[in-house]
Amino acid sequence: MMNQVISASRRTDLVAFFPGWLAEVIQAEKAEVLGPSGRVYSVDLRPESVHTFVLWSKNFANLIADAGGLRDGLRKYGQLYFHFTITGLGGTPVERGVPPPRAALRQLEPLVEIAGRPERLSLRFDPVIYWKESGEIRTNLKFFDELAACAAGLGVRNIRTSFAQWYGKSRRRAEKQGFPYVDPSLEDKRSDVFYLSEIAESGGLNLYVCSQDFLADVPGIRPSACIDGRFLRECHPEGAPVSVKKDRSQRRECRCTESVDIGSYAQTCPHSCIYCYANPQ
Numbered sequence: 001m002m003n004q005v006i007s008a009s010r011r012t013d014l015v016a017f018f019p020g021w022l023a024e025v026i027q028a029e030k031a032e033v034l035g036p037s038g039r040v041y042s043v044d045l046r047p048e049s050v051h052t053f054v055l056w057s058k059n060f061a062n063l064i065a066d067a068g069g070l071r072d073g074l075r076k077y078g079q080l081y082f083h084f085t086i087t088g089l090g091g092t093p094v095e096r097g098v099p100p101p102r103a104a105l106r107q108l109e110p111l112v113e114i115a116g117r118p119e120r121l122s123l124r125f126d127p128v129i130y131w132k133e134s135g136e137i138r139t140n141l142k143f144f145d146e147l148a149a150c151a152a153g154l155g156v157r158n159i160r161t162s163f164a165q166w167y168g169k170s171r172r173r174a175e176k177q178g179f180p181y182v183d184p185s186l187e188d189k190r191s192d193v194f195y196l197s198e199i200a201e202s203g204g205l206n207l208y209v210c211s212q213d214f215l216a217d218v219p220g221i222r223p224s225a226c227i228d229g230r231f232l233r234e235c236h237p238e239g240a241p242v243s244v245k246k247d248r249s250q251r252r253e254c255r256c257t258e259s260v261d262i263g264s265y266a267q268t269c270p271h272s273c274i275y276c277y278a279n280p281q
Contacts, residue, residue, distance in 0.1 A: 002051070002241050003048075003049055003050055004050060004258070005050075005051050005054060005227055005229070005242060006050055006052070006053050006054065006260055007227060007259040007260065007263075008022060008053065008054065008261070008263060009056060009262060009264075010261055010263065011036075011261060011263035011264060011265050011267070012263045012265065012267040012268070012269045013058060013059070013269045013271060015055055015060055015063050015070075016057050016058060016060075016269075016271070017267070018267055019062040019068050019070045022068075023067075023068035023069050023070040025045060026070070026074060029047075030045055030046075031043040033263070033264055034265075034266050035264070036265060043260050043262050050077055050078070051232065051236065051242040052077075052078070052242070053074060053080050054082075054259065055080065055081070056082075057084065058084075058095070058098045058099070058104070059099050059107075060082070060084060060107050060111050061099070063114065064107060064110045064114070079120065079235065080115055080116075080120060081120045081121075081232065081235070082120065082122070083122050083226060084121060086101060086104045086105065086123060086147055087126065087127065087128075088143025088146075089101075089129065090103070093177075093179065094129060094273065094275070095273045096272040096273075097271040098271050105146075105150050108151070108154055109154060117235065119235050121156050123147065123156060123160070124159070124160045124161070124210075125144055125160070126161050127163055127165075127275060128140060128192065129164045130164075130181065130182040130183070130184055131180050131181050131182055132182055133180075137182055141192055141196070144196050144199055147159070148199050148200060148205055151205060156205075157205055158205070158206050158208065159200060159205055159206070159207055160207075160226060161196060161207065162211065164181070164275045165275075166181060166275070169277055170275050174275075177274065179274050181274075186214055193209065193215050193218050193221060194218050194219065197218060197219060197221050200220065201220050206222060207222065208221075208223065208224035209221050209222070210226060210254075211224070211253040212253065223255055224255060225254075225255035225256050225257060226254075226256055227256040227257055228255075229242045229245075229257035230244050243257055244257050245257060245258050265278060
């Protein structure tokens, strides 16, 4: 039986807001998780059962500072992989609880050091978002230049992106807060992602699009498997085998391979991102 990939977490930002809980379950080598269906399931976190520990966050300060012994506890795992979301909107009404962009960028270098190899860090310029302000359409698109340059300088080659999807919950939140979001046409999105692909290519970066197949044929764009068993095997210090089967719990257009998530939607994330589809608040 192959070891499993642990995801911590697509459902909430455990590193930023629940580092104590995360450090505790790592120390105990077992997590009791409240799943989306309301069922509690147990996850084996013994190092001999874990292939890769994948951490997702918009703020890795707690990991870098070893809050609650989190960084030290993770040392026992054979491979760590990081998804670091930096949209350029931290500290604005769009992402009120997220660190400002420059503060987030300063975390990149120590995070690469913790990962051991820059290949084990993926940046997420996700989502690209548009809104009206003073009668003009604004966007975070232009921040990509700075993000790409910073990534290339540290040897980080993989960046993932997508356009904000305004689900019912996020639309209602935006309307309640008076946030005038704009959802551009597919043609405009294709044009803008091509702009991003040209910047990525000029910096020697790989640009992936997450679960938006209408962009997959834009030159320079690759469809994303954010958790990719084949890639994680290549990066693993022992080349250990791992599942490459599609994760059936994810969206139809998602190309991720199997993993076990240890976060819960009940662990409410205070980042307060206006576009978020997961946060119940």
